[in-house]
Amino acid sequence: MLYDEGSTAARTSSSDTICARIRNTSDLIRPELKSLYSLWQEKAGKRRAPARSDFDVSELVPWLPHILLSDYLDNGTDARFRVVGTWIVEQYGKDHSGKTASEIDFAGRSLEILSEYNIVANAMMPHRVCGAFFKHTGARDYRTAERLLLPLSKDGAVCDKFLTAIYFIDD
Template sequence: MFPDRLFKLAPLISPEMDCTEVTSADQLERPELRELFRLWKSKAGDRTAPSRTDIDVIELKPWLPHILLVDLMEQQADVRFRVIGTWIAEQVGRDDTGKTISEIGGTDRGKRILEEYYLAAIRFAPYRSCGTFFASAGAKSHLQAERLILPLSEDGRRCNKILSAIYFLNTDL
């Protein structure tokens, strides 16, 4: 189980963060994210969340370029990116697979992403996040992105990984 200090993170969620719990696929704008949410729900069954091993990588093929698989660190101070989709790597200008947010650089955006992941972990629930997309050249204010954040659990009691996907809202990319 994560230490008690994990639960102190919840009040630190940035007020400007547009991050809401997802209880229905209808809350998601992008059809790709709606389908990924439905797959996640079907794999969870009666459990709060599926485990990573419940989801075959072949089933994720339609979303692979847009997927992030993240390991949550025990002391909730960081996350490690296990998988970063090719589309995401192209958009940000690098592939940070295997790195932690602190290794990449502790920017305000990195802190916000960390908060979003741990919000889903603390609440043990899927979340939707929307906002300005940050790419290799900085913020692309004309591009809004929608991110789906899905908790995964090996033991059914705590979230130890996050499966996430991100798509632009105002383009077909």
């Protein structure tokens, strides 16, 4: 992934994926992601990011099928996917709950996904990723997906988890 630290966006060299900082809800397309981003902002308050414990599962019900909850491991060299929503499992074709990125090929995109996580963790700011959706077989789904990557932090300063939601833009 190419990323200019002074920029608000990055483009991968291998695909049409763009990773961009979110500064307000107008930066997002899907209304579901706008409302999740607003909830994240509310929970963060004056901190750079909220903690996972700030969210009650009942508050996340509208997004649960579309959510990934991931642990950020070993300074970004890996991530463990704690929760993978049912919609994601249905669309992707496999349930990788409990597995790490290093255990999963993600159709050859594992390093790209970890790179996106590292951008978000280092900036400690929400980012939006738009691009083609790939199934576990590597087959490209010709619908475009919008992903919202939200950093979570126990201490409000260092990212230790991600709350991610994925929706097709054109469904």
